[in-house]
Amino acid sequence: MVNEKTLINFELTKTPTPLPMSVFNQSRKNVIRLIFSIAFIIILIRLVHLQIFSGKYRQLAQENAILRKIIHPSRGIIFDRKGKAILDNTTMYDLMVTPSLVKGADTFSLCRILGIDTIEFKERIITAIIKNTRNRPSVFSPLLPPDKYAKISENLYKFQPGFFLQERQVRLYPYAAAANILGYLGEVDSAFLKSHAEDGYQLGDYTGMTGLERTYEKVLMGERGVQYILKDNLNRPKGPYENGAFDTAAIAGKHLYSAIDISLQELGEKLMANKVGAIVAIDPKTGGILAMVSAPTYNPNLLTGSERRNHFNELYRDPALPLLNRAVNAYYSPGSTFKTLVGLIGLHEGVISPGTTVTCSGGYYGCGRKMGCHAVGTFSLREAISHSCNAYFATVFRRTIDNNQFPTIDSAMNNWAKYMNSFGMGRRLGVDIPYEKRGLIPTANYYNDPKIFGKNGWNSCTIVSLAIGQGEVNATLIQLANAIAIIANKGFYYTPHIIDSIQGGDAFGLLDPYRQKQYAVKIPDEVYEVVHDGMQQVMESGTAAASKVPGIIVCGKTGTVENSYKGVKQKDHAFFAAFAPRENPKIAIAVMCENAGFGASSAAPIASLMIEQYLKDSIEGPERKALKERVENLNLIPPRIYKEMINQDSLGIDSELEVKENKETQNNKNRSKPSQKTKPEVLLPNNKKKTELIKDSTNN
């Protein structure tokens, strides 16, 4: 440039008469060409960067234009043993809104149908805009109840195009029974998403929270489909991407075939009305659970519709704990029903023989302190069972523990505990209901703990109450039913389970544990026959003579369990365990009624009616029908629960529950607040706390 300038100056000074300018500036055409070229090269370099080396724009373009939509398959159906659907799907409708199209809709009548005011209406619209922008539909009112659905679909023309109805699959419990077995669905939370990162869940998805819904979630959920949808700049869907070439179809969840007999289940729930307790009925041949009742129960359909949250809170706050599955998730002292096992282990260890007799004079004085007894006389094993003789089993238990075949009391104790474990006591059986409790069979270590007795601080006398199923021993009702099944089978069992088979095969091996035959201690069949004799006598002339089943030989054992609640002694729990028929047993059953007094008065008739229903398919004869009616109307709800109900009502809302309720609300509204705790709300009753609540602590 400087050169040119000097050139111009030079030219100008040299020639006084100006020539045409172009002569002097001709070289500038090259400068201009250079400027043009440089500018184009800059653009070209930029294009190389944008179009060839920046992959991020391609990705951004995909995000811009393609919507990845998850297609939810319908969940699998659960059938009972006779092929009746006990957990089904039904279609409900969500009222959807596209905020940008609301103008002109008859909002007044919509508000009136839904029972909301205009402020609420506006709030919901704003929430929808925040959630999904104004051009994309969001849920305005989820899961409309039938009456509202009818009114809205009738008047839909008034609200279109801003509002429309969208189908949604919802769980349906056709029999409104077996709530605690089947379980319910709940929306996933962030903690769940984190722990199931590989399974493709998204915020807003539902998953099984309890019961079979949870255990078999993998099978029931099916496989989610993916649809790629083209969208435009306002996020409006425009149609499938590449005509659906990349889409994958949703695969429906697999059906489950359960061992449940729904009519038996229904009867059980009816019989347990107005009682607190549980029933477990098992098919001893297969380990299939025929019925599992936990009372009080609830209508599971309450937890599916739009009112789910309210119902849930109500159930959660109920002091009778309807959400707790008392058959699996709570444990009790098993009481006299436990005695048969003590007897069997004694026989196996050779400390007694079936002919061994013990004389009882109305109590057991072997340990210097009287242990009360129901019967007086001299008993062999058979009579001891039928009369539930405490003295007999205390003797057997002490002989087992003080057995001098073992070098120390510790090893004898541990040996006893091992046999108990082989009967399924004191360990998780592995039923297909989540959060099974293990119960407790104390070992030497347990007692050696300085907090209990300490080393050498105990002997067979200090722990003699174990012999009659009291003291430290704890069992779940399913363990008890399983033990009865073992006795019925004369030594073997299959792990109790609800699901027998899965449609299309068991791809995840979920049912493998239930196919293996398992054995308890090896005891000759003749010994079992003696025990069966004793149990048969219970039904014929013993403690449960009033609960005979006409035409069927039932073997049973009553139990009456002392217990206290918060240190206050409560009315005894009633237990009854039985199997029938004696030859070729088809049902093993355990019944427990909390604070119901004698086992023979409530638990035994319930078991008897259940056995009749299962074996004969109905309750026949006026006498039996009357019994059924009487049991149904029997109110055995402990007074303390009524008291708590009243307290709760007068106190208003428990603050802790309030917090949980809010949490639920937040989850459902899909808004996450930073302060929100991330602990999953899986099984809602806080297990430990709740079981303690009803746990019976007895130390005579």
Next chain:
Amino acid sequence: MNVKKTGIPRGFDTTLIWLYILLLVIGWIAIFSVEYRPNENVMKAILGLKKNYSKQLLFAGFCAFVGIFILLTDSKFFTATSNIMYLIGILLMLFTFVIGKNISGSRSWISLGHNFNLQPAELCKIFTALALAKYLSRSETDFTKTRFQFIAFAITLAPAFISILQNETGLALVYFAFFIAMYREGLPSWYLVLGFSLIILVISTLLVEKNMLAIILSAIAIVIIYLLRTRYKRYRSLTITVIGIWAVAVAIQRFAVPYVFDSVMKPYQVKRIYTAIGKDFIPKNAIELKELQEKEKGKQKDKGDYNVKQSKIAIGSGGFMGKGFLKGLQTQGDFVPAQHTDFIFTAWAESFGFWGSTLLIGLYFLLLMRIVKIAERQRSTFSRVYAYSVASIIFFHVMINICMTVGLAPVIGIPLPLLSYGGSSLLTFTTLIFILLRLDADRQMVLR
């Protein structure tokens, strides 16, 4: 030399005509791809004149008519009437203040009825080019003299000034293109150097921290003085000049630029400039924020950074081979605002990728080089100045427009020559090029 082998009479430059037609076709294809949706009846749409691509066809037809008309006109007509046309152009622009129609915030349009609008500022480019050519080709004009230079500036910048008043900053900027033509005619280099330096200074003011830049400028000044210390004895004034330039630069950086950005320019304009240099614009006070929001509310699609982001996504997603004709997802999903007008390049770049964009840019480059070649073979100053004006205008449009779409320049609403949808723009460039063809055909004559 003026007898062409192709047989087109009177020696018109066929290369230029072919380039013109090619670009026009590319433009129409791009507009079509923006608007076309699957299952659309194209013939019906074209005949119905409902769609932009059908209107653009009509404009092209009209332009062909105008082009032929121009080619049939005597060259002397342009030299003779250039001053009068310039006056008419200015008057038309002023006229818009009275009967102007407001289209997207700018009162620079005159309605011709039937949804056809004319933007006089567009047409005024032609008249200005002719007027400048006329002025510089006068025998009494001595372009080495400052007085004549300033009159030339006034001729070119008057329409720019009116455009700014009409809120069409983009159009006003184009008038600075004439400086390239003037440079060719002997405008001292330092005008351009000064202009470039000023731009660099302003950009660095925005990018570099205030005190840091002052230190850098001072350091540069000291280094220059140190290097020139031997010459110092001969040119006393040199040091003073350097110090003077330093003082002005610092003053601009510290006071002038902040003043202009804070008080003179509208917040949305500042935001666009910030977007182009990759800086976040944070409104300083509530008034600015409100102004910005109002601007963005009125023209919802006019958010500078949104436009540029979407435009870059569309271009970038084309990749090397492009998505294919009518297969651009960004184009089909209306993601790029104003895609058929100012952002038409994105539609082409997404569909045909890097090779397509390179082809298009190459065509523009050939066009410019051809015009420069034509300019240099003119005997008369009038034709040469005019040819350079045409080259400069096209160059400015192409540069600013494409740089805007790839995120190198602020979003300034000026069309891509011959590609963007719009009658006014197409007519302007057609007229510019066909007058050049007409003048070139008579290049042996000395026109004044």
